[in-house]
Amino acid sequence: MAKPKLKKIPTAQVQLGMYIEGFCGSWMEHPFWRSKFVITDAHELRLLHECAIKEVLIDVSQGLDVVPASASDAAAAPSPPATAPEPPPAPDTEAASMRAEYQRAAAICKAATGAVRHMFAEVRMGRAIDPEVARQVAEEITDSVLRNGGALISLARLKSADGYTYMHSVAVCALMVALARQLGLSAAETRAAGFAGLMHDLGKADVPLEVLNKAGRLTEAEFAQVRLHPEHGHRRLLAAGVDDPMALDVCLHHHERLDGKGYPKRLAGEAISRMARMGAVCDVYDAITSNRPYKEGWDPAESLAKMAQWTHGHLDAAIFQAFVRSLGIYPTGSLVRLSNGKLAVVVEQSKASLLKPVVKTVFSTTSNERVQPQLIDLSAPDCRWQIEKRENPKDWKIPDLDAVWMDELANPQGA
Template sequence: MINIEKVYTVDLEVGMYISSLDRPWLETPFFLQGFQIESSEDIRKLREFCQYVYVDYQKSAKGEKLAPRRTVSRPRRAPQELFGGRRLKAYEDKADWSEEFPRARAAVQDISEGIETVFENVSRGGALDVLRVRKAVEPMIDSISRNPDACIWLARIKQQDQYTYQHSLGASIWAVALGRQLGLPRSDLRSLAIGGVLFDVGKLRVDPELLRADRPLSDEEFQRVREHVQLGLEMIRETGLMNSDVLDMVAYHHERHNGSGYPEGLRGDDIPIFARIAAIVDCYDAITSHRSYARATSPAEAIKKLYEWRDVDFQAELVEEFIQAVGIYPAGSLVELSSGEVAVVVSEYRSRRLRPQVMVLLGEDKQPLASPRLIDLVTESQAGSGPNLAIVGSLEPEAYGIDMAGIQL
């Protein structure tokens, strides 16, 4: 029986086995597959980087559980209060999913090719072409403004090689989707798109062996990874870019709401608002992507984690708006239906998030269907006459051997 509990780092003791952290492993110098606390120095480091962790009591030398602490709730602030001085607007879908999908596919192809060209040039020692990035993101902004679901689908099924390139693509899409949800004007969506592409560009100047390491990083090595922030800022400033929102996303996307981030340990409203957005989309895309040292988390599980991290790592208002933007089951999520069939979420109804349109891929026996079928969970009946079909749970990416990138629409 699995026995894993959330424990705040102030309550840690030698002998406990740390199975996961309150943030991606890459943001810390710890061993990626988990480790047992062997000394007070381990506890000190955990307290330096994390507010809480998950302890596997089966693997721990100690068996007692500790009562979890409760976070204190607070009144929420409206988006207009967060973005004082900006005129927000309510976006409406201007196209249905089937109409938008081919345009979104072309838009994502444009931005993907643009990122690859720009990043490969930087990797060879060339200058960062910010104008190419700006041009590449425009069609994607158009598509998300009309209907975000198609781009969200494509962000989910992006190829998993060249993680830095694909992470930049995904982060840019998630950032614009959140900006749309918040009602930000077009100029701000553009800043979010460019910042999403560029906030990790400094990693192109970091030893790739450190970024892919599946061992504990020394303090010196971890500091070298952290230097990607300053490296990215230097690269962007050399281009003459003066957009303060983009620069904030690069400079502060590793800051955390509770002050535990880097490089300056800023907290709360001291973190620029666009950097707060960058932190959320950076984390979400990272934990839902396959990396050399970690398997992808399902979108639904990632949403649960973000919800737990409200007002710990990320501002609660922005987390809750992000969840509204992408939904509990975002487009591209693999789910199991009450019929026992397996489907992928295609698009959502903004007002009925739990009953999206899905494409059924596997039958009740979990074998591929000869012809996948598209159904609407708002109207589809189970077995033709029973109660409406429903989603009973999310599945891990690539469950039952499903290749998301190979799905033909």
């Protein structure tokens, strides 16, 4: 193989036939899942020219070189020396405000979901994924959760039915990071958990889209196709050179059950690793709280109540308890009844108590009508009210519940 000959050039100078060795900037600033490839398509070239990346590295030993306008131009303006892209700055370790992190999390959700969509498209076209870009995506999600987990996790739950598959990967990545931190895993293990969560459903790229997006109940033959996705994903990861044992394990075993009735290997009990059991809890929670082509998602608090019943044989009880602590007993977006007769939506968790989150009133059960929203920190020393029970939003016909708490994240009172 020829020795690489690298040059850094302005993005505007990239032409068809050039080999892109790397982008000089964040993965969020360009639309490509791969970081090393030949530009062979006019559409890809246009996307590159229009993206926010100003410079790229090209390898002229594997693709075309820059052609100067004339020999004198070449002498006057030699190619800049090739250097590796500067590493991104270290994440701010100080806790971000909910409003600031909401805005950052919204941008990360959008970019990461687009990246996963592109990754799946690459797989469907028979191309290998780029683990380097995948890790950058997982790192960005991980940093957001470590700064303020509630923002990105709450946003990732809000997904359209047709975009479920892609944002599901983003959501499970975020949930795995929060759970790993709650379990006291090391920093390295926490980041490995995030990467495993992002890649856990890669094999669904091998499931036919008409099956993946089917609005009705799957036939037994169609479900058999879906059940193959852990093995497909495991194979794809190995083919891409991913040797991370946690990512490979979660990808292959996140559908195993403690009672041995899962798939693909029908493992049981301690034969299922802790990381795979974590993956199972995170995967199930995001699945049942999300809108799917064939059903609406359940309320977050209702979902946790249902999952508590599945810890006998399906989910690991200790890991599930840690998962509840990582989200809060009343996760963001839950509808609850207060002791003053008001219904309120949970907008933020309290550090003081899992039972006393920050809520925003939306409805009066006394007058049976909407009320002027009021933000209440139930953990405040002078707060006289408490949560009596969770409520099902469908029973109260409050269609804009998600918009209420999202508005508080974007425009908190007093900001």
